[in-house]
Amino acid sequence: MTPNLILLQIDATNFWIVNWYYIMAVLIGLISLTFAIKNYYKKNKEATSNNPINSIIQPKTSQKNIINIEVNSNSSSKTDKSDNGDLADLRTLKIDSIKHKVHILFIDDDTKFSVVKALKNSGWKKTSSVIDIKSIDIPIIKETDIFFVDINGVGKLLNCQYEGLDIALMLKQKYPNKKVIIYSANNTSYSFHKAWDICDYKLEKNAIFYQFQSLVEKYGLELYS
Template sequence: MRIPKITITSYTIKDIVVSEIAKQQRINDLRKKTDILIIDDEDFAPQEFLENNNYRFTNKSDIDNIRDVSEYPIILCDIRGIGKKISNAYEGAFVIQEIKKNYPEKIVLAYTASQYDPSYNSYIQKADDVLQKSLSTESWLENLDKYLYMISDPIFQWKKFRNQLLEKDVSLITVARYEDIFVKSYKKGDFKDFKNLEASVDGDIKNIFSKFISTILVELIKAI
């Protein structure tokens, strides 16, 4: 008697393909849905132009506590004149470091219109990008579109999540199983099976899952 062949279908992140048209549609939709925080003690010149292109912003002249940024997936942070209650010496540069330390999943874009001491560099380098305040409005739009898409890009976000797991010595086989469930969930538009994985882990791995589910999945679901 012939034994039938058993085929096990295992999805990888390469099975997620987003066309350029779908990518632009997602960006246009996310502009209307995503609130971006601006920390600046002066007016942010490109803001009106960006708002006319459906971007949404919340403005703070400064923050008293790093928790003040917790609800925003993207943060634009000036270097000069802010962070007075968090750092007397390094202003917004130190704020950027603390945001990335406490919320590594957030996109933090530093910008400035002035020169700063080289001692600021080690803090500013923690930002996802450093932009000149004097960029053209069109360049600001292009840059924000790039990072806006990044927060809801399943491929980019999965790779970041996978690297975190591997750094905690989760086996390649286990990570591949998680990847299969993640891709299937994304294709279905329902992450229930992936969320259920959190109950099967503990310790640092549980914390990684919990943060990914409570922050990144929210943006992914919003974009589907």
């Protein structure tokens, strides 16, 4: 019994010396494990770089989809333009169809006012002008759809104090369904006059022809559509 105890005591005391091969084996195992872990993370990192998470979460849009989107967008734009063009063509056709119906009268002492001739040349054949009127019940007044009245230089035959403004006021009050446009080279004349408020439109005499034509088209369509 005694020799065995002494042998055990020797083994316990000299554990690191006697069992060095166990220690080396453990160290080698730890080193190998460390290298294995590093190698694992390295490979995993490379795999992540080659296949980023964003590409999984947000996959690349197919080129076909992009092309389809662009084609559909262009088609929609072309459709809108086509619709607008069709509406414009339809409006033009309507205007052409009423040109022979609309009666237009200019009451202006300027016999050379170029807008009158320009409207006739544009197809509005029932456009006429007078330098003044002696009554608002004469046939030419009754048959007129659109009046253009110069506020200066007319109304003398009716002894109108405010000239064309008085005529315009009488026309609108007598024929509320007719269109009355007043114009003048001096649009500040008698600014208090009621005609400025009840007439359909106010225009400068030196306005471009297109403004007169646009009003004729607008009111013509309202009256005959």
